[in-house]
Amino acid sequence: MMRPSFGLAAVASVDSAAPSLDTFSASDTYQATKFKIFDVVLELLENQNISADASSARQIRTTIDEAINAYGIREGLALNTLERVWLADDVYHEITGLGPLEPLLRDPLIDDIIVNGARRVYVERGGTLSLVQARFRDDAHLMTIIQRIVSPIGRRIDESSPYVDARLADGSRVNVIIPPIALDGPMLSIRKFRPEPITGDEYVRTGAMDHSMLDFLSNAVESRLNLLICGGTGSGKTTLLNMLSGFIGDSERLITIEDAAELRLRQTHVVRLETRPPTIEGTREVNARDLVRNALRMRPDRIILGEVRGAEAVEMLQAMSTGHDGSMATVHANTDRDALFRIEMLLGFGGLQADLRTLRRYISSSIQLIVHVQRTTDGRRRVTSITEVIGLEGDTITLNQLYRFAPDSPLSGDGVFEVMSRRPFFAHRLKRPITYATRPGTP
Template sequence: MSFFSRPQPQPQEGPVAGVLAGGQPEAQVIVPRGHDDVDDRKLSSYTELKVSLHQQLLDMINLSVIDKMPPAEFRAQMGEMVRELLARENRPLNRQEQAQLVDDVLDELLGLGPLEPLLKDASVTDILVNCHSNVFVERGGQLHPTAVRFKDDRHLLRIIGRIVSAVGRRVDESQPMVDARLADGSRVNAIIPPLAVDGPLLSIRKFAKERIDMEKLIQIGSVPQSVADLLVGIVRARRNVLISGGTGSGKTTMLNAMSAYIDGRERIITIEDAAELQMQQVHVARLETRPANIEGRGEVTQRELVKNALRMRPDRIIVGEVRGGEAFDMLQAMNTGHEGSMTTVHANTGRDALARVEQMIGMTGFDLPTRSMRAQIASALHVVIQLERMSDGKRRLVSLQEITGMEGDVVSMQEIFRFRRESTDASGTIHGHYVTTGIRPKFVSEFVARGIEVPDRIFDPNHVLE
């Protein structure tokens, strides 16, 4: 094979010269970091140069050979080609600028193409690709269109394939949906035709480079100091916690922040579909589910992992999110000596969260009486935390409730704190404050027994929570 698609007076030949294609440039636009407006503003001189070099390379090489060459060898030879092209452009760049330009162009070829600038932009939290021609990002909780484009659906599918193959997964017509993660832990979901009607869809929830801890949550207004102190006490007192909220409401972030207060001497088992929990302790065993292979075999579900975790001598079990029958096994673990365990669930209210857990128990196939299921829930769970992403983009803890037992056939709950929304200003920012219901939770007695101090004044309805 030849590297060039047709004879060209271009850079030197070598093994890479076997990458010959004959195709069109795949990426039409590369946006500079931080660019998020679909308008006619001119790209910077640097970005124009990068686009020019990238498109020249794509005209010259055969993309199908890229994945067959050792990455180090390909990068070295492509680097030489970029430098020769750059010399022909006669641009006044210093050595550092040239090196950065080479790296950026190679990112296009070996990385995730047009998405690379967005992945490197620290202000972007979510990247949402709706087919090849529409890419949106989330910044500060708000969605914005971008100028990023893929050449066509085939180009987008190639990038998706590169992502999922890196973690041993696949996506094709026989398995058109996939959950995966990037090397930095960012969560990825892709769905392709025939399930996606208009073309491939890709969602990337970026993994925060800077870990968001409880202090940061207080700083950004997601939770007041008084409630944060209580959450720390709940973790240290080994209360079982269910964190509830909608998509993107900050459930995993809250779970990570709370888990930082688990005693480092305890053995923690984490169970996830796509590993993204950030445990700070030393004694952590991380488990991840596995999808079925191309023959439909080899699948390992969360429920199987929860069952196996019970044989691993855990002190606490943390399930990233319960979605099915594993909820029953999780409750069983909480009821049999693994206190202080935590998990999350998708639900709009604390009461809805318990109803969802009840439905999941029904997915186990056991014909359990309703009262028996609810008794399991009431006995296993102690605290339900409700989170919400509000219209201004901010994630807030909106309710903290304690489960107190059963009243007849109903699981009884009492709310300790809630966020009271007061107004919305002209810019869309929501204003409000946290209030306490005046109820002193029963688990405070456990605090006293364990030597955990929480001021009683935070339960006073006249106390201003800060």
């Protein structure tokens, strides 16, 4: 969107061309003006005993308009209606919101926001990272915004605890790391979460899977097969987990366990649990293993673990193998077999002492399906493999790949979906007959 000729922009540049909103808001003159008005508004709100938060939105808006009028008259700046609205919104976001991040969070085309210090902000659109003009006044300004993110959910960030995982009110995932660990200033990463979970039809339409794969996965979820989703960072594991959870019946009692709550289940009987980090004294921590143990006492029909990354793997498999069929989890791994190796390693971290064959029998009897998702070189996310865990032969877990994505070349994001086996081992447990696409390939 192009911004019209602006009084402040004219002061900042003699270029008569109308600057874009990003370029305009990044100018030193604009930033200085915004924060002068911001300081005046805060003082006025304090004098009027008005709280500087969204609960006093109308009074804050009125005060901002008055401050802009007074400043424009005093400094001789002519502002048209659109310009005044932009400036007022920016000041309002500084007072009640997340400052320069607000326009980026509201942009539906942006998937990720990455802040590398006060002056460098990147966004990801359609799988591509690009530098934007948004910026913070300084590191202190950025730290103020960070504290607004972490404080409402009971997280803390300071020199003694220099990194934290958090979430926004809409479920977006946040990671923060600050000096002295981050050498170039505070670093902030936001993985935006869609207000409405992506649907299976959208997965097919975007080429993330084909109709046969969607039909099989929905059938598997409805039939209560235990499912493990694996993939690398940013591959779309949680998004896929969220979509597949939509095929669970509304009559079931579901318990979700996450480090930062971002799953949005649509069922009515959902209990959401979230881990808690230790206090500055190192006490009061509640980890995922504690929550899984407690969830087993809460009469769940299914347990959905946002990510298994530690000793909670023991309790997760216990839930999957002792009457909580249809449970689901995600794990970081590059292939389906790597996912099993990682679970095996995590069982050791959990203190499960047994010989290798016993561990692998425990794993193979608990997990029925592994779904691998991958982010391709062009930024697209695809389901690249659906594999059954059949059992144990000797000391080796036997797998049966049902579907796969075959790329045109190792570096290509294009390719076709292929049916690898038409005789699933767990076919007898499926509620519906399996259907296959009449022709292979992406939509």
